[in-house]
Amino acid sequence: MMISQFFVLSQRGDNIVFRDYRAEVPKGSTETFFRKVKFWKEDGNAEAPPIFNVDGVNYFHVKVVGLYFVATTRVNVSPSLVLELLQRIARVIKDYLGVLNEDSFRKNFVLVYELLDEVVDFGYVQTTSTEVLKSYVFNEPIVVAPTRLQPIDPAAIFTQGAKRMPGTAVTKSVVANEPGGRRREEIFVDIIEKISVTFSSSGYILTSEIDGTIQMKSYLSGNPEIRLALNEDLNIGRGGRSVYDYRSSSGSGVILDDCNFHESVRLDSFDSDRTLSLVPPDGEFPVMNYRMTQEFKPPFHVNTLIEEAGRLKAEVIIKIRAEFPSDIIANTVTIQMPLPNYTSRASFELEAGAAGQKTDFKESTKMLEWNLKKIVGGAEHTLRAKLTFSQEFHGNITKEAGPVSMTFTIPMYNVSKLQVKYLQIAKKSSSYNPYRWVRYVTQANSYVARI
Template sequence: MISQFFVLSQRGDNIVFRDYRGDVQKGSAEIFFRKVKFWKEDGEEEAPPVFNVDGVNYFHVKVVGLLFVATTRTNVSPSLVLELLQRIARVIKDYLGVLNEDSLRKNFVLMYELLDEVIDFGYVQTTSTEVLKSYVFNEPILVDAARLPTLGPAAIFMQGTKRMPGTAVTKSVIANEPGGRKREEIFVDIIEKISITFSSSGYILTSEIDGTIQMKSYLSGNPEIRLAFNEDLSIGRGRGSIYDYSSSGSGAVILDDCNFHESVRLDSFDTDRTLSLVPPDGEFPVMNYRMTQEFKPPFRINTLIEEAGPLKAEVILKIHAEFSSSITANTIVVQMPLPTYTTRVSFELEPGAVGQMTDFKESNKRLEWGLKKIVGGSEHTLRAKLTFSQESHGNITKEAGPVSMTFTIPMYNASKLQVKYLQIAKKSKTYNPYRWVRYVTQANSYVARI
C-alpha cells in the first residue's frame, strides 16, 4: 500500500498532493525533491526510481517532465507502485487529452477526484478509465493541444528515452467534442523501438525490436473488436509451429515473446492469428512484443576517421537509408563523441543539403548532426574537420565514438508484423467508424562502433 501520492513540476512545486494514510510526514515532497535534485551516490548522477530516506520509500516516474511520486513505509512491490504511477499518468492523459503541467494545474480538482477513486487508504481500487468514468463528475478543462509545444525542444530527449512517444491523439476520452456528439473512431498504433549495435566492421552485434500495439478507442457502446495479424506470425523461438517448414527463413515473423492486456482473448489466436477484445475506454497497450530475429536495419552508418596532420583529423559520416523510397524518416539526429582534446570542428555538408544542421557541443565534446528528413534509398554524408589541442596518441578511434542515432520512421515497421484487418462488431449497417492503423518505428539505441 502507499502512503502519499504527489505530482511535482520540474521546479519542485506541488501540483497535486494526496495523503492517504498519514504515516509519512508532510514535508516528504520537499525531502524527495532535494534528494532527487542533488543525487550523488556511488558515482551515480541520476536518482534511481526507488530509494529510501529515513525509513520512507520514495518511488517516482518521470512523465513529460513531471515527477509522479508515491511514498510508503512498507515493503511493497516496486513494480506495482511504479506501474501504478505510470497508470495514473495514463488515466490523467485519457481525461485531459494532453498531459502537461498546464493541463494538470487547470484540472487539479479533477485530479483529486480521480485520485480518491483510484486509491483508497493506500490500496489501489481501479485504474481503468472506463470504470472511473462512472465515479468522476468534474468535467475536464481542456487545454489547446495545438498551441502547446508538448514535445517542444525536449523532443530529441524524449525519443532517446524508453518512454513510448505519446500517440498523436491528444483528445480527451471523456470530454465531448464541441459539436456535441463524439466522433466514432478507433486508433491502433504499432510502435516499434529498434536497438542495434553495429561492430566497427559493420556487422550486427546485437539487435532487438521492442514493439507495442497501442489502442485508443472512442467507440461508443464498447463493441467487440478483432485484430488479425500476418498468418506467418509465430511466438516463441524454438516452439515455432509446424507450418514454419514451408515458410522458414524468409518471410515468417517470429516473436521471442509477448504479453497482452487483460481484455485480450486469445481463443482463436493459434488457428487464425486473431485477437479479440472489447476495448475499454482510454489508451492502453493491447500487446507488447519482443523480437530478436534478424531484420533489415533501416540505416547503415559508415564512419571514417583520418588523421590529417599532427593536430588535425577528418571524420566522414555516411548514412544510407535502406528502406523504400516511398517512406521518409524524420527528426534524425546523429551523435558522436570526439576526443576530449578536440578544440574546434568545422563541418562540410554535401552540396545542396536542405534541412540539416551541425553542431559541436563544446561542453561534452560531442558532434551532432541533425537531419529533418531522409527519403528511403538516399545517402547523406557529413565531413567534419577536427582541430586538436594536443597530439593524439596515434589511435583516434579509441578516443572517439561510438556513433549513435535517433530517428522516427512513420509507416514503417522493421519486424514485418502487420495488422491485416481490424474488425468492429457491427451495430447497424450504417455504423462505420473511422479506423486508424498506423505504424511507426523509432530508434531506441542505434549504435555503430568505430
C-alpha cells in the same frame, strides 16, 4: 501492498497535486524527495534511481512529460506494482485531460483529485480503468492546447509533422465533448516499434532487437467487440522451448521471441488464426507487447571514418544510407558522435545542396551533432568534419571517439513486418461504420555504430 502518499511535482519541485492516504509519512516528504532527486550523488550514479529510501520512507517515482509522479510508503511493497501504478495514473489522467502537461494539470487539479480518490483508497489500489472511473468523475476537463513538450507516447508524432492523420486524436479527452456536440466514432491502432541495433566497427550487426507495442485507443460508443487479425505466418517463441505452438522452424514468417497481452484480450482463436478479440476499454492501452530478435534489415546503414590529418588535426566522415523504400520518409533524424577530449574546434562541410540539415559541435560535452529534418528512403547523406585538437594525440584515435548513435522516427514503416491484417468491429447497424486508423511507426531506441 499499500502506498502512503501520492504527489506530482513540477520540474522546479512545486507541488501540483498531493494526496496523503494513510498519514504515516512525516511532513516534508515532497521536499525530501525533490532534494534527493535533484542532488543525487550516490554510488557514482549521476541520476537517482526510480526507487530509494530516506529515513525509512521509500520513494518511488516515474518521470512523465517532465513531471515527477511520486508515491511513498513505509511498507516493503512490490516495486513493480507501485511503478506500474504511477505510470498508469499518468495514463488515466492523460485520458481525461487529453493533454498531459503542467498547465493542464494546474487547470484541472480538482478533476485529478477526483480521479485519485477513486484510484486509491487508504493506500490500496482500487481501479486504474479509465472506463470504470468514468462514472465517478464529475468535473469537466478544461482543455489545454498541446504544447511542444516531450510527447508522452511515440504515436504523438502523428500530430506533429505528418498531415495524413487527424491531429485531434491523441489529445482528445475521453470525457470531453467535441465542439460539434456529437463525438466522432473512431478507433486508433498504433503499431509502435522501437529498434535497438549495435553495429561493430566493421559494419556487421552485433545485436539487434525490436520491442514492439500494439497500442489502441478507442472512441467507440457502446463498447463493441473488436477483432484484430495479425499475420498468419506469425510465430511465437524461439528454439522450441516455448509452451506455445511452434510451427515452421525458420526462414519465412514473423517470429516473435515473446509477447504479452492486455487483460481485456481474449486469445481463443489466436492459436488457429492469429486473431485477437477484445472489447476495448476507454482510453489508451497496449493490446500487446512483443519482443523480437529475429534478424531484420536495419533502416539505416552508417559508415564512419576518423583519420589523422596532420599533427593537431583530424577528419571525420559520416555517411548514412536509408535502406527503406522511397515512398517512406524518416523524420527528426539526429546523429551524435563523441569526439576526442582534446578537440577544440570542429568545422563542418555538408554535401552540396543539402537542405534541412544542421550541424553542431558542443564544446562542453565534446559532442558532434548532425540533425536532418527528413530522409527519403534510398537516399544517402554525408557529413565531413574537420577537427582541431588542443594537444597532440597519442595512440589510436578511434579509441578516443565514438560510437556514433542515431535517433529517428519513421512513420508508416515497421521493420518486423508484423501487420494488422484487418480490424473488425462488431456491427451495431448497417450504417455504423466508424473511422479506423491503423498506423505504423518505427523509432530508434539505441541505434549505435562503433568505429
